[in-house]
Amino acid sequence: MSHIPPPGAHDPASADVPDLRYELDAALAQCPVLHDSGAYTLLGHAEVVQAATDPETYSSAVSRHRAIPNSLDGHEHAAYREIVERYLTRAEVEAQEAQCRAHAEALVAGLERGSMVKTLTHFAIPYAVRTQLEWLGWPAELEEELVAWMDRNRAASRAGDYRQTAAVAAEFDAMIERVLEAGDGTGADPTSRLSRETVHGRPLTRAEVVSILRNWTAGDLGSLASSLGVLVHYLAAHPHVQDTVRSAVAEGDSERVEEAILEILRIDDPFVANRRVTTREVEVAGVKIPEGAPVVLNWTAANRDPQVVGDPDAYCPGENREHNLVFGIGPHVCPGLALSLMELREGLAALLRGTTWVHEFEHERAVRLEAPGSGWARVPVVLE
Numbered sequence: 001m002s003h004i005p006p007p008g009a010h011d012p013a014s015a016d017v018p019d020l021r022y023e024l025d026a027a028l029a030q031c032p033v034l035h036d037s038g039a040y041t042l043l044g045h046a047e048v049v050q051a052a053t054d055p056e057t058y059s060s061a062v063s064r065h066r067a068i069p070n071s072l073d074g075h076e077h078a079a080y081r082e083i084v085e086r087y088l089t090r091a092e093v094e095a096q097e098a099q100c101r102a103h104a105e106a107l108v109a110g111l112e113r114g115s116m117v118k119t120l121t122h123f124a125i126p127y128a129v130r131t132q133l134e135w136l137g138w139p140a141e142l143e144e145e146l147v148a149w150m151d152r153n154r155a156a157s158r159a160g161d162y163r164q165t166a167a168v169a170a171e172f173d174a175m176i177e178r179v180l181e182a183g184d185g186t187g188a189d190p191t192s193r194l195s196r197e198t199v200h201g202r203p204l205t206r207a208e209v210v211s212i213l214r215n216w217t218a219g220d221l222g223s224l225a226s227s228l229g230v231l232v233h234y235l236a237a238h239p240h241v242q243d244t245v246r247s248a249v250a251e252g253d254s255e256r257v258e259e260a261i262l263e264i265l266r267i268d269d270p271f272v273a274n275r276r277v278t279t280r281e282v283e284v285a286g287v288k289i290p291e292g293a294p295v296v297l298n299w300t301a302a303n304r305d306p307q308v309v310g311d312p313d314a315y316c317p318g319e320n321r322e323h324n325l326v327f328g329i330g331p332h333v334c335p336g337l338a339l340s341l342m343e344l345r346e347g348l349a350a351l352l353r354g355t356t357w358v359h360e361f362e363h364e365r366a367v368r369l370e371a372p373g374s375g376w377a378r379v380p381v382v383l384e
Contacts, residue, residue: 137189
């Protein structure tokens with residue numbers, strides 16, 4: 001076990017934006033349940049796991065609109081989840097490895113050496129967009145539009161304005177509609193195949209197809225890019241971990257690389273929270289939560305619970321893997337876990353194979369994302 005405190009973790013002058021992780025650590029130290037503005041936020045590992053694995057008490061039907069399969073419960077959720085999982089099997093994921101590797105290697109080859117590289121802008125975001133476009137069978141010409149949309153989506157999320165968020169979501173749905181209208185639905189790509197799926201003995205509606213595609217892209221693009229930003233920043237800031245991961249990459253040890261990825265994301269989890277609503281009154285850690293109350297499962301806090309992981313900043317990939325909640329737990333555990341891990345592994349491995357070292361950029365600090373986001377808004381590095 002090695003204790004590696006993040007640079008500037010407790011130094012307010014080290015960044016322009018407060019680190020949400022340490023605010024959540026402090027809140028968890030007071031109580032594993034936070035009640036604020038009508039919502040109950042579960043911070044403790046045990047409390048989050050209990051809620052996530054009890055869908056009868058904690059319903060996922062929290063969205064204004066029917067999001068498939070995220071906002072569904074029980075048998076209905078299982079029916080749509082079965083469809084989604086067909087596109088995320090081991091064979092389906094392995095079939096995408098070559099294109100992910102090729103995109104990552106091409107991007108790394110084009111990065112500057114010896115001068116500042118913007119991790120997110122120059123590498124993580126284009127990698128996420130290009131690999132997703134190819135996987136889904138969407139035209140490569142959509143890259144610029146998707147990157148611009150990601151910027152607007154982040155701005156809307158920061159603003160917390162429902163009307164702005166809804167407008168950005170509508171833009172994305174319109175983009176999906178254009179893709180569907182341009183195709184004939186006969187191809188072998190996931191978008192074409194999905195349009196031919198059935199549920200409950202009937203074809204999926206257009207709205208259901210759009211909802212699933214939105215789930216695969218609108219959220220995953222930002223998540224993949226954010227995760228790569230976290231990984232690159234962590235390795236640049238922690239040289240001996242970078243050295244360990246480089247060795248695993250050189251040896252072709254995918255399991256060790258993925259174990260490192262999961263642990264780094266546990267320490268700095270960019271997937272902050274999911275929402276639920278209670279179906280009955282329930283008591284959690286001595287706090288009574290009424291029926292119909294909004295509940296937030298805070299994965300970032302739970303992944304850093306010292307009752308489970310000890311020092312939350314200690315890099316212990318082997319010891320912590322069984323407790324890792326980065327991709328969730330329970331019936332709503334991320335169905336794309338294998339795909340996401342492969343994409344992250346191939347992107348990170350290409351960066352490490354194509355360089356001899358990744359340094360922090362000494363003239364400009366990395367900057368955290370503003371809450372409610374987590375992870376990094378800017379990760380300047382220098383490559384050798």
